[in-house]
Amino acid sequence: MPRDQVDRIVAEWRRELPDTVSPAMDLGKRIHRLAGRLQEAVRNETAALGLTSADFDVLSALRRTGEPYAMKPSALASGLLLTSGGISNVLRRLQQDGLIEREADAADARVAWVRLSPKGVTVAEKVVRAVTGAQERIFAAATEAQVTGAADGLRAILIALGDRADGDD
Numbered sequence: 001m002p003r004d005q006v007d008r009i010v011a012e013w014r015r016e017l018p019d020t021v022s023p024a025m026d027l028g029k030r031i032h033r034l035a036g037r038l039q040e041a042v043r044n045e046t047a048a049l050g051l052t053s054a055d056f057d058v059l060s061a062l063r064r065t066g067e068p069y070a071m072k073p074s075a076l077a078s079g080l081l082l083t084s085g086g087i088s089n090v091l092r093r094l095q096q097d098g099l100i101e102r103e104a105d106a107a108d109a110r111v112a113w114v115r116l117s118p119k120g121v122t123v124a125e126k127v128v129r130a131v132t133g134a135q136e137r138i139f140a141a142a143t144e145a146q147v148t149g150a151a152d153g154l155r156a157i158l159i160a161l162g163d164r165a166d167g168d169d
Contacts, residue, residue, distance in 0.1 A: 005033065054090045059124035062076075063116060069115055099119060100114050
């Protein structure tokens with residue numbers, strides 16, 4: 001079996017501090033390397049469209065909700081693991097660029113909604129297609145079965161760690 005960079009790193013740790021080497025180390029290092037490659041692809045694709053990774057996260061979160069493509073800022077922030085200040089900065093920038101609109105809730109003026117503008121829907125779809133295309137290119141050298149197997153294995157690990165969808169028991 002061919003060796004990769006993580007194999008080299010793990011072998012070096014096995015030589016230097018063998019008690020630190022475990023399947024958890026191996027998996028963690030592989031996830032870290034893969035995450036770096038995926039984050040770089042997202043940054044490249046979003047930057048080419050004049051957006052940040054945080055802009056992408058907000059636009060894609062709004063677009064995947066379906067029409068009318070609206071959420072409360074607090075739900076966006078918690079779903080994207082952003083602070084209230086962080087989400088405010090992103091929303092301000094997206095509003096200035098005409099990609100989102102803000103409106104008060106008709107039933108409760110204290111509640112504001114963030115909604116994709118028509119331009120925002122177009123840009124969201126364009127950036128989601130660009131990012132998913134980059135992800136496809138990254139995984140193109142692997143078989144579909146390898147990618148599916150890895151996704152299934154990581155899903156099982158995340159669920160074991162308590163990362164469940166809302167409402168799942």
